[in-house]
Amino acid sequence: MTRHRALTSLWLALAGAAFASCALAMPVRDDTAATLRLTAPAQRIVSLSPGATEMLFAAGAGDRIVATVAGADVPEAAKKIPRIGDANGLVFDRLIALKPDAVVVWKDLTNELVLDSLVNKLKLNVYFVNVRRLEDIPQSVRRLGVLAGSSATAESAAKTLEAQLARLPTRAAAAKSARRPVDVFFMFLDSPLYTVGSRSAMADAIARCGGRNLYDDIDFPMPIVEFKDLKKRNPELILMSAPPITAREWRERWAAFTDVKAVANRQLLGYPDQRLVRMGPSALDAVPELCKLIEGARR
Numbered sequence: 001m002t003r004h005r006a007l008t009s010l011w012l013a014l015a016g017a018a019f020a021s022c023a024l025a026m027p028v029r030d031d032t033a034a035t036l037r038l039t040a041p042a043q044r045i046v047s048l049s050p051g052a053t054e055m056l057f058a059a060g061a062g063d064r065i066v067a068t069v070a071g072a073d074v075p076e077a078a079k080k081i082p083r084i085g086d087a088n089g090l091v092f093d094r095l096i097a098l099k100p101d102a103v104v105v106w107k108d109l110t111n112e113l114v115l116d117s118l119v120n121k122l123k124l125n126v127y128f129v130n131v132r133r134l135e136d137i138p139q140s141v142r143r144l145g146v147l148a149g150s151s152a153t154a155e156s157a158a159k160t161l162e163a164q165l166a167r168l169p170t171r172a173a174a175a176k177s178a179r180r181p182v183d184v185f186f187m188f189l190d191s192p193l194y195t196v197g198s199r200s201a202m203a204d205a206i207a208r209c210g211g212r213n214l215y216d217d218i219d220f221p222m223p224i225v226e227f228k229d230l231k232k233r234n235p236e237l238i239l240m241s242a243p244p245i246t247a248r249e250w251r252e253r254w255a256a257f258t259d260v261k262a263v264a265n266r267q268l269l270g271y272p273d274q275r276l277v278r279m280g281p282s283a284l285d286a287v288p289e290l291c292k293l294i295e296g297a298r299r
Contacts, residue, residue: 028147031130031140032107038125041149042101046084048114049106052129052144053078054280055137056104058161059144060153066098074275074282090114092122102127102147106279108199108221131279132221133204134287138162141281157281164284169208169291181212182297185235185262187242188277190250192224201279209291211237231260237297238262239271247272267297 028036046067047053053072056065062077070086072078084091084098088111095103103118107128118126127147131140138158145154174181184206188194196202197218206213214233215225238254240247247270258264271293275286 028127029143030127030147031136031143032128034128036102036125036127036147038101038147040101042125042147044099044101045104045148046095046098046100046102047072047104048086048090048110049104049129050074051131051279051283052104052106053081054278054282055129055141056144056148058154058157058281059141059148060150060157061144061148064148066100067095071278074278074280088114090117092117096122101125104129104144104147106130108132131201132199134168134201134208134284135165137201137279137281137283138165161281161284168284168287169210171204171207174207174210177210179210179298181207181210182294183214183234183236183261184211184294184297185214185230185233185238186271187238187240187250188222190253193227193230194222195225197221197223201283202276205276205283205287205290206294208287209294211294231257234261236261236265237267237269237294239269239293241271241274241277243272244270262297265297269293 026038026040028038030036043064044066045056045061045064047056047065048069050069050072053065053068054074056062057075057078065081067084068078068081070083072081084094102125104127105115105118107130118124129140131137138161141161142154142158145151186196186202186206195215196213197220198216199219200221203213203216214235215223240250242250251268254263254268262268273286273289275282276290
């Protein structure tokens with residue numbers, strides 16, 4: 001009997017240890033459905049995207065971000081986080097010294113050499129954010145909450161975002177409208193010409209507002225396009241993602257091309273609002289103003 005009790009106690013101890021081991025191996029799925037196995041929720045997070053940084057704060061994980069990149073300035077508290085470069089060039093020595101539990105990366109917007117270094121050379125826990133439509137944002141916030149162990153806060157934020165989304169125009173309604181969509185060229189940079197492809201929350205917002213993103217046929221978030229091709233596509237509205245002084249310079253360069261509809265009709269508009277460009281939760285707040293600009297181009 002004594003031996004039986006001893007064996008039972010040993011079995012229970014081994015089972016308890018096995019259960020604890022399983023509990024510690026915490027599977028976390030990112031936006032690409034890839035699985036990270038952590039021993040506990042991430043306490044030290046490096047965020048390599050302004051949009052991902054904003055989403056981490058929304059998910060209740062802002063205090064776990066030990067470093068981020070240039071341009072991550074929303075919310076206000078994000079400005080106090082140390083910078084280690086940007087998505088195209090990192091100070092890897094500083095990144096390694098931080099010993100992050102997870103590195104949050106915006107896959108579509110990060111240099112492939114940087115990705116290769118993070119995943120294959122440094123063997124870090126890389127968590128991919130992947131937002132292609134505005135409706136992806138709430139789910140992305142939820143998943144970041146799982147990563148950081150702040151699911152209750154993340155769930156509350158996601159529900160608020162979903163309620164906000166429900167008040168915005170939908171792509172389906174815009175597609176069914178009898179009104180012809182406005183051809184929109186969204187301009188990030190003039191040399192080379194960077195614009196918006198189909199894999200972008202900006203393209204989604206343009207469609208919701210009754211516009212047609214001029215380069216929706218390119219399956220990439222921010223492609224470079226040729227000026228010659230742009231002229232052929234002949235946009236009715238050009239939105240220039242730049243501060244006022246830069247937008248004025250770009251407008252002056254466009255002035256000679258009066259055969260372009262947007263130029264002829266004076267529909268070259270500065271668009272300094274970075275919320276949609278950043279693709280964090282505040283992107284939803286920027287949609288109504290974008291819709292006004294697109295509607296104004298119809299007149």
